[in-house]
Amino acid sequence: MxxxxxxxxxxxxxxxxxxxxxxxxxxxxxxxxxxxxxxxxxxxxxxxxxxxxxxxxxxxxxxxxxxxxxxxxxxxxxxxxxxxxxxxxxxxxxxxxxxxxxxxxxxxxSDESPSAPVPAADESAAQEPAARDAGARLFASPIARKTAHENGIDLAGLTGTGPEARITRRDVDAAVRRAQAAQPVAELRAPASIPPAAPTASATGDGEATLVPHSSMRRAIARRLTESQATVPQFQIVAECVVDKLLALRAQVNATLAAQKLSVNDFVVKAVAGALADVPEANVTWTDAGMLHHTRADVAVAVSTDGGLITPVVRDVGSRSVSAVGAAVAGLAERARAKRLTQAEIEGGTFTVSNLGMFGTVGFSAIVNPPHWGILAVGAATQQPVVVDGALTAATVMRCTLSVDHRAVDGALAARWLAAFQRRVEEPLLILV
Structure with a gap:
């Protein structure tokens, strides 16, 4: 059947x-x-x-x-x-x-489908000029219309390669590439007729501004982060972790593993899972119906791509070795940049790790990524003066800032979790056992 x-x-x-x-x-x-x-x-x-x-x-x-x-x-x-x-x-x-x-x-x-966005009158006029024969109809998929509108492409000038000469997303993308090859960056001055609330380009007063249309991914990131800031009560706490032992252990492991080199972030992700096991009350997700308690640590790792930030999820980190975690993170990052992630790899999880240490950023705070209760912002490991047993000495310190969804986790619980994470990072043999 x-x-x-x-x-x-x-x-x-x-x-x-x-x-x-x-x-x-x-x-x-x-x-x-x-x-x-x-x-x-x-x-x-x-x-x-x-x-x-x-x-x-x-x-x-x-x-x-x-x-x-x-x-x-x-x-x-x-x-x-x-x-x-x-x-x-x-x-x-x-x-x-x-x-x-x-x-x-x-x-x-079909274009008659309720799901197909109906262009406003001014959009229709722009996409189907008066020169078009009376009664002629422009066939284009909804995503082709949207992409063309975002990139200023006139659909009337395109030849569709889809069924019955229907214009598809690929036709529009090809037109965008041709336009970029002819004029890499278009400099636009905002017309006087555009209301101040919705300008097409920003006016600086000392010259023309450059307008780069938003990609669908950038719009989605903006929407999700705005929703997070507006709807999730968030607070931050900070830990400064001494990581000299961690760096020494990493160097020793990498000297042994010829095929795969582990990053500091691989140890951090594994330490996050260990802290969730140490403080299981924090391994939760807020829902309107109640608190969802999880039995394993599924940790999302922020990956920077050409289109923006994406957070694929490493499943059951607690049961994996550090090398297995490193291989999983590397594979997810490669597929994310190639836009080849599967559905299962971008959904779920309870916690996010965002690391900007490789860029030299000493410290920062990140916005909670719902439905995750927390996101750990990891900075660079730098030499700093510290006091040990009353004596001043130099140590390598890594600042970690935890942003928390206050609906799911309170301050004391978040502090306990961060302390468990810091303990594992500063005594890295605990990460391996």
């Missing part, structure tokens, strides 16, 4: 996704767990894995086209099953077109 593959909800709160690329073709055999399609989100391009086995009988939503969550994107059929009949029985097409024409695009992804 045929099975419908539907657009998954790859990120919490998302009501739409876009097909970035199909990893399989019609007629391919698919097993449960096979990566079959890349779905574009605000934060990453996520690989979606098959939840059922069969033959990919029909791709309903082609690459470059967006569809609402839950909409059919493909059909799996069993061996020997008639594809056309199965698709027709499932009601995914409005009927075959004329001879030689492709089937009609399903309602879920």
């Amino acid at each position: 045929a099975t419908v593959i539907r657009m998954p909800s790859v990120l919490a709160g998302a009501d739409e996704g876009a097909i970035a690329a199909w990893l399989v073709a019609e007629g391919d055999e698919i097993a449960v767990g096979d990566a079959i399609v890349e779905i574009e989100t605000d934060k990453a391009t996520v690989e979606y894995q098959a939840e059922a086995a069969g033959t990919l009988g029909r791709i309903v939503v082609p690459a470059g086209v967006a569809a609402p969550v839950g909409a059919p994107i493909a059909v799996l059929v069993e061996a020997g099953e008639d594809v056309a009949q199965a698709v027709q029985e499932l009601g995914l097409v409005s009927g075959a077109g004329a001879a030689g024409e492709p089937d009609a695009v399903p309602a879920a992804v």
Whole structure:
């Protein structure tokens, strides 16, 4: 019996996704767990894995086209099953077109779909100028329209490569690259007709400003951080950790491990998991219904990419060795920068680590990353004077600032957790056991 593959909800709160690329073709055999399609989100391009086995009988939503969550994107059929009949029985097409024409695009992804954003009157005029023949219609996917609007691309001048000459995201991206090659940076002066509340470029009074349109990822980061600051009561506490023993242990381990070199951050992530085990009351997540208590440490690690910051999650850090944690972090960072993270790698977790020490930053505070209760901002390890047993001496100190969701964790509990973390960092053999 045929099975419908539907657009998954790859990120919490998302009501739409876009097909970035199909990893399989019609007629391919698919097993449960096979990566079959890349779905574009605000934060990453996520690989979606098959939840059922069969033959990919029909791709309903082609690459470059967006569809609402839950909409059919493909059909799996069993061996020997008639594809056309199965698709027709499932009601995914409005009927075959004329001879030689492709089937009609399903309602879920057509321009008539409620999920497709309807441009305002001024946008429509910009995208479909009066020179267009009367009655002519511009076919473009919702994400293509959005991308074109964000980058100032006139859809009327593009030739679509999608079904029935539909303009896709890839067509718009190609137009953006051509425009950038011709004029790498466009300098725009804000027109006088633009209201002050919504300028297209900032005026400095001494020259023209440069407007670089926001990417979808940058908009998502801005939205999430604004929501965090506005809705999550946060406070910070600081620990200055003496890390001479940790640096010596790291050097010794790296001298032994020829294939893989561990970073200070790998030890920090492992120490975070150890502190969550030492203070299990802090391994929680706030929900409106109640406090969710976790039995393992899933730690997110902030990774800087060209598009912005993303926080993939290392699962069950407590059960892994430091080298295994380091390998996991390196793999996640590589996939994050290539926009190849899976859905499972960007969801969940209870705690975040953000490290700017490699840039020489001595100390900073970070914004809590909901639903995580805490984020540890790690600075550079620097030589500083410290007092030991009443005597002044030099030591290597690493400042760590813990930002806390006060709804989930109170000050005393946060202090206990930070003390447990500091103890493990300053006595790093505890990290290894």
